Each structure stands twice: as C-alpha cells, then as structure tokens.
Amino acid sequence: MMGCEKVGTRERILETAIDLFAMKGFNDVSIREITKAVGIKESSLYNHFASKQQMLDEIFEYLSKQFESRSVSEEEAVRHIEGLNPTEFMEMCLMNFNMYFGEPKLMKIWRILSIERFRNERANDFFTKQLIDTPLTYQSAVFEAMMKKGLIKEGDPKALARAFYSFMLFIYLRYFEVGHQDNPAANEELREMLKAHINFFTGAIAKYIL
Amino acid sequence: MMGCEKVGTRERILETAIDLFAMKGFNDVSIREITKAVGIKESSLYNHFASKQQMLDEIFEYLSKQFESRSVSEEEAVRHIEGLNPTEFMEMCLMNFNMYFGEPKLMKIWRILSIERFRNERANDFFTKQLIDTPLTYQSAVFEAMMKKGLIKEGDPKALARAFYSFMLFIYLRYFEVGHQDNPAANEELREMLKAHINFFTGAIAKYIL
DNA sequence: GTCTATACTTCGATAGAC
DNA sequence: GTCTATCGAAGTATAGAC
Structure with missing residues (x-):
C-alpha cells in the first residue's frame, strides 16, 4: 500500500x-x-544492504570516487597556482577548502573518517593520504616551482609546504572535525584568519612585493 | 589465597x-x-569502581590534575621564552611537546580524549582548550612581547601564533594521534622537521639576525 | 575482596508470512 | 520489498556465598 x-x-x-x-x-x-x-x-x-559494515564501505567508496573524479596532476596544480597574486591565491585556498568540506555530504563523511580512523587502519590510511600527505606533496611542488622561477625566496619547499598547510589542518581540527558548529557567523571569522595567514606568508616568502 | x-x-x-x-x-x-x-x-x-563511566572520569581527572600542577602564568611564559635564541627556542618547543606527549601514560590519555571528543562534549572542550586554545594564547602573548621589544617584526601576534603553532597540531594529527607509530626511528625525523620549521620562522620574522 | 551465577538490555542478523 | 517474530551473542551490572 x-x-x-x-x-x-x-x-x-x-x-x-x-x-x-x-x-x-x-x-x-x-x-x-x-x-x-x-x-x-x-x-x-537487509533487503538493501548485506550488513551494517557494507553501508560504511559504500560511504567511504563514495568519498573515494569523489576524489578520483576531481583529482588533478601535480603539473596542472603548479600551472594553476604559481602565477597567482596573494588575493587570487587565497581564493584558490578557499576553493580547495570548499571542495573538501563545502558540500555537507562530503563534510559528514570526513567526520565519519575522523572517528573511524582510530578503529580502522584503512580509514586512517585514506584520511592521512587525502587530507595530509597528498595536499602537502602538491603544495610542496608548487612552492618548488615558484622558487625555481624566482617568484619566492629560496628554501626548503617541503618545510614551507608543512608550515603553510598546517594551518589548514588547524582549521579542520579546531572548527570542522567536531560537528558542533555549522553557524555561518563563524565563516567570516575563518575567512579573516585565512586572510591573515596568507598575508603573513606573503610577507615571509616574497622575494619582491607581489 | x-x-x-x-x-x-x-x-x-x-x-x-x-x-x-x-x-x-x-x-x-x-x-x-x-x-x-x-x-x-x-x-x-565493581568493588573498585561504581561503573565503567567512573573509570573514564577518573582518567580524565588525572590528566586534568597534571595540567593544573604544571601550569604557568602567561607572564612567566613570556619571561622564559622571549629572550631565547632560535636553538634554545627549539629546545623549548621540544620540551613542551615532551610535557604533553613524552610520558606514555599522558600520551595514551590524549589518544582517549581524541577519540572521545566526538561523543562527549566535555571531552571535546577539554581537548580544544588544552591542546589548541591555551597554547595559542600563550604563544600569541610571547610574540606580542617580542614585537614590543623590537626583537621581531611588527605584525598580528595572533596570526603569527596560529601560523607557528599549527605545525605542532600537524605533528600531533599526523604522527601521534593514531597510535600505530611508537618507533623511535621517526623521532629523529620529527626533530628535523621541527628544526626546519623553526628555521623558516626565524628567517620570516627576525628583524635582525638573531 | 574475590568468586559463581545470573538478571536485564541491546546489538546485528535471519526466517518466513504476506 | 516490507512486515512480525525471534535468535544468539555480547554488553553492563548485581546478588550472595566464601
């Protein structure tokens, strides 16, 4: 009926x-x-899923496919980013943040991963790779290219990437990982913090005034 | 018997x-x-604990008391740190890290907090306060004092503290929070990363060569 | 203070009628 | 494909003998 x-x-x-x-x-x-x-x-x-575990597997599979479909090569990343001025670069960072956490469904799955990684090694591997290691590799490649072109000071691109990207993890850990926020008022505050962060880095690594 | x-x-x-x-x-x-x-x-x-929950409460209570007994005022922190050279400052950072995570027992309780904060608001509040907000406040006070004394470039001390301290959270999130490491070989690598981090910051904020 | 035995609840999952 | 009914396992906690 x-x-x-x-x-x-x-x-x-x-x-x-x-x-x-x-x-x-x-x-x-x-x-x-x-x-x-x-x-x-x-x-x-149980007419739709064989077990509770299968539901979780499908949820993680969904996130995994989202990343496959959106991934770009390091070369592309370098080309997109290395010529940007600070303001454009900040917008790029915000876009990346939104790609990861902008859609509520993806945000929820990240939270599930954050919880499950303590119990599930595969969940932890995926979390570590997608949220930490891969972004660090890209960021390092971008900084290395910028150094070679003389756009920024010479230095250790990996250390620079860690210093820059750690802030994104701070934002995730402090404001996104535990889901008691969801208030749009905080968004403007986050934007201000990101702006201040990029301002600091611009001043710190700029060879010439960009 | x-x-x-x-x-x-x-x-x-x-x-x-x-x-x-x-x-x-x-x-x-x-x-x-x-x-x-x-x-x-x-x-x-149940002759020793009234319930399972009481055991957890006592564990958190233990960590809480550890922090009470070791806490110092902001003024003391400023006095201790503001005059240090980069090498001494790095050792200070390592000591702080060891205070938080050096003792296996404390490290384990941090991991419990990392897991529980998703289910328990009080656990999340404690985690956020002790691991993020309070250290940021101290770090910011130190940078502000250094700016006033002309030891480092003028700027936003809060933003500087976030940029500097985020790296510590990165280390925790990437290498400590999920307990599959415990290998002393990685320790030297972490020390190298911290050294590179402090080197970068020293170059970025030094008004004169320290 | 530790034991045996058990009460009570909730869990994931299944069988079989419709 | 949804329902009613139920199973076996595992959870926290308690009662009472020793």
Whole structure:
C-alpha cells in the first residue's frame, strides 16, 4: 500500500546512515536507530544492504570516487597556482577548502573518517593520504616551482609546504572535525584568519612585493 | 589465597583500562576485556569502581590534575621564552611537546580524549582548550612581547601564533594521534622537521639576525 | 575482596508470512 | 520489498556465598 515509492529507499537509508554516523560514529549507531529514522523495520534494511559494515564501505567508496573524479596532476596544480597574486591565491585556498568540506555530504563523511580512523587502519590510511600527505606533496611542488622561477625566496619547499598547510589542518581540527558548529557567523571569522595567514606568508616568502 | 596483593588491584585496573581505551576507544572496550587482562572476574571490578563511566572520569581527572600542577602564568611564559635564541627556542618547543606527549601514560590519555571528543562534549572542550586554545594564547602573548621589544617584526601576534603553532597540531594529527607509530626511528625525523620549521620562522620574522 | 551465577538490555542478523 | 517474530551473542551490572 505504501510501497508506491520503492525507488529511493536505499538512498534514504544511506543518507540517514551518513547523518547518524557523522554525529555519533559508526559503532554508536544501531540498525534500529537508522531504520526508525527512515521509517522502516530493521529486517527491511537487509533487503538493501548485506550488513551494517557494507553501508560504511559504500560511504567511504563514495568519498573515494569523489576524489578520483576531481583529482588533478601535480603539473596542472603548479600551472594553476604559481602565477597567482596573494588575493587570487587565497581564493584558490578557499576553493580547495570548499571542495573538501563545502558540500555537507562530503563534510559528514570526513567526520565519519575522523572517528573511524582510530578503529580502522584503512580509514586512517585514506584520511592521512587525502587530507595530509597528498595536499602537502602538491603544495610542496608548487612552492618548488615558484622558487625555481624566482617568484619566492629560496628554501626548503617541503618545510614551507608543512608550515603553510598546517594551518589548514588547524582549521579542520579546531572548527570542522567536531560537528558542533555549522553557524555561518563563524565563516567570516575563518575567512579573516585565512586572510591573515596568507598575508603573513606573503610577507615571509616574497622575494619582491607581489 | 591469592589475596595477598590486594594493594594495587585498583591501580592495575586503571592502567589496563588506559591501555585498552587508548587503543580502541572507551565504547569498544568491554568490562570483560579489562578484567580478563587484569586477571580478575567482572564482578570484582565493581568493588573498585561504581561503573565503567567512573573509570573514564577518573582518567580524565588525572590528566586534568597534571595540567593544573604544571601550569604557568602567561607572564612567566613570556619571561622564559622571549629572550631565547632560535636553538634554545627549539629546545623549548621540544620540551613542551615532551610535557604533553613524552610520558606514555599522558600520551595514551590524549589518544582517549581524541577519540572521545566526538561523543562527549566535555571531552571535546577539554581537548580544544588544552591542546589548541591555551597554547595559542600563550604563544600569541610571547610574540606580542617580542614585537614590543623590537626583537621581531611588527605584525598580528595572533596570526603569527596560529601560523607557528599549527605545525605542532600537524605533528600531533599526523604522527601521534593514531597510535600505530611508537618507533623511535621517526623521532629523529620529527626533530628535523621541527628544526626546519623553526628555521623558516626565524628567517620570516627576525628583524635582525638573531 | 574475590568468586559463581545470573538478571536485564541491546546489538546485528535471519526466517518466513504476506 | 516490507512486515512480525525471534535468535544468539555480547554488553553492563548485581546478588550472595566464601
């Protein structure tokens, strides 16, 4: 009788699971809790997913595919960034932040990863690679190219990348990882902090006034 | 018959709980698991602790008291740091790192906090305050004092503190928060990274060659 | 203070009617 | 594809003998 909307039940389950996992973590959310929120019985869920674990796997798979589809080569990254002035560079940083955390669904999955990485080695590897190591590699390549072109002072590009990018991790750790914020008022404050950060770096590494 | 060592059972339980909670998180460790590791029956544990939650509360209480006993005022911090040369300053940073994470027991409790802060608002508040906000305040006060004395370039001390201290959070997030490391070989690498970081900052903010 | 035994709850998952 | 009903396992915690 109510089965007229059978299309979408699977997706509704998955969206609900993402919401709940992001709030409480995979282990602290029960099948009963998910199905109650969706409005179905526990047993019905198993017509769509073989196990609770499979739901988590699909969620991580989704994030992984998002990154595959959006990834660019280091060469492209260098070409895009090395010629920018400070203001344009800041906008680029904000865009990157938005690519990672701008969409609520992706943000929630990052939170799930942040929680699961303590229990799951694969989750930790993905988290470390995508959120830390890969961005550092790109950032280092960009700084190295800028040094070779004489745009910024000579130095250790890896150390410079760590110093610059650490701030992004600080923002994530302090304002994004634990989900009690979601207030748009803080956005302007974050933007000001990023501006101040880039101002500092511009002054610190500029060979000439950019 | 074996009751000859009744002194210490409570402490053994607590130490075992810290070990297990740090590895798997509070919720993923059962009373059965703890008591089995200690070598007692489940019911015996309740002669020492009223509940599982009380054990966690005591663990956090312990960390909290450690910080109370070691805390110094901002004025003291400024006096200690503002006159240091870069090498001395680096040693100071390493000492601070060791104060937070040098003792295995404290390191484990930080890991428990890292996990619990997603489920427990008080844990998150403590984590945020002790690991991020308070150190940033101190660091900012130090930079502000150095600016006033003309030791470093004028600028926004808060932004400078964020830029400098973010690196410490990067190290924690990347190498300490998830406990799969514990290899002393990486220590030298971390020391090199810290040295490079301080070198970069020294060059960036020094008014004169220090 | 430790033991045996057990109460009570919640969990993930399954069987089978419709 | 959803339901009712239920299973077996694992969780926290308690009662009472020793």
